[in-house]
Amino acid sequence: MTTLAPAPVAPPVSASRPRRRRPAPSLVAAIAVIAFLLLAAAWPALLATHSPTANDFAAALQPPSFAHWFGTDEAGRDLYSRVVWGARESLLIGAGAATVSLGLAVVLGTAAALGGRILSGVVGFVLEVAFAFPALLLALLLVAVLGPSAWTQVLAVGIGTAPGYARIVRAQVLAARSSGYVEAAVALGHPRRRIVLRQILPNALRPLVAIFALSVGQSIVWASSLAFLGLGVAPPSSEWGALLDAGRAYITRAPWLVVIPGLVIVALALAATSLGGHLRTALDKGEKA
């Protein structure tokens, strides 16, 4: 989880600018959302108002109120507390899937860009084929073979979203390879291995910090889509996708059971996208300065 911490955002922005400017409101909102959810994942008891598992059938299916901020489910459990307690598993699934996805993307993208003719041809072809499968379909294919579980979700979403990122990595590595500093290193007679490890990869992979933030948000959306279809973590868990799946049965009587967990996921995805965008701009500026 620590890799998700928004802490490294501020320094590059302020360092690259002579005058300190107020940060954009979208960045502040994004950091607030992410910080809140990280806190919920780290220490749910601090933020929750009720026990996430205590049944109270007298208070079943109540709409959001002062006592139950997000309303209650069919067993009278407090939805807000369930969302807070579900944050850890949801974020872990998202971060896990993003790690699988970017890990694969780095290996495949680098191989496609720097491998010999045969290796880069084969990897390029594999990526081309993978692109013909939309991410959700690739994920569904894996769920069909492996059977639904949290681990399957991590693998399926990670593998499903990897081809897109692999293409970005390939472009980055190719751009770094044809840059002036690599040419200079070649001219200085540095060995190829050293140039790849010391020059090309560090420079090509720098934008991945921004992409990782974005990817965690996207992964949670994909994972929750699988869960919504009943192909994720089983409902007794309060993982957000499982909340969606469980709430579907009450969609006409208690729409908040689906709408609110969905809204939390949307908020996180937008915050992650926004943070990723700001990080990328900051990194670009840092590069130019």
Add this chain to the structure above:
Amino acid sequence: MTRTSSAEATAREEVAAPVASPRTGLARARRVGGRALSAVTVLLGAATAAFLAQAALPGDRATTILNIRSGQAVARTPEELAPIIAQFGLDRPLVRQYLDYLAGLLRGDLGSSYQQFRPVWDIIGEQLAATLVLSLTAIALAWLLMVVWVVATAGRGPRVRGLGQTVDTVAAGLPHYWLGIVLLLVFALTLHWAPVMGGDGIEALLLPALTLAIPLGGFMGQATRAEFERALEQPFVVSARMRGMGETELRLRHVLRHAVLPAVTLSGWALGATISGAVVVESIFNRPGIGRVLVTAVSSQDIPVVTGIVVLIAAVYVIANLVVDVLYTAVDPRVRIA
């Protein structure tokens, strides 16, 4: 817009034809041939992936198939397994099974379902039309929403621009399941403007199509907006304004044409993406279609149905991209020269 563009294109071609015809003709044929060849290899790769997924089913395949079929998990006697082994050709070597599978695909045979005693193609075929109608409607709606929104808000001063961009980003980030349910709650359950579930008229198509169209429109809008604003800075805009052309006409007739190329490129991808989005949307709105078939097949591990749909969608994607390539040349004659 399209009328003037094709007229201009033919005019240019007529001028260029006598001089450059043999060479450009050859280059074009070569380009199309190259694209078609790579499309075929991608399809071969997709079929291979589908076969591997079927072969990768853990445990003894015949036992697994029989257990999936009966919904049990027990050991089987050889007598029970014999018909399954015969039906799916499981006693043959893997390479032979692979070649048989490819040969079957060429004949349009996607294999047979583990669960239902029917060819996969029959199961998919009867549901395909509903999903295609939904996807194509969604893409058309996405284009409409996107063009109206971008033309109205791009390059109109910082406030409007910011609003336009924010709406694009938010729309692109909305998950289908959430948007679908909110639309359903607002328009069907509260306002009663649309039927709640099922139905097969135009009104039943609107909300599902809108659910797919809004994120897609936002996604295409992001690409189009950047290009639109770049085009607004071009000299031809100044000269058109000097000729006294009105802002709306200018935007629709000249700027838009320069700005839609990225979105045209995305449309091939969009077809695959909307069909896969249909998996969620059909499930929310209780519509028939291959998405519903797919979810059922995934949860019951009916792998041949899953791989059949996956291969079909990969084929749709590949073909759509070929078509987009041709369309691209029609919208932007410059590509033809390159």
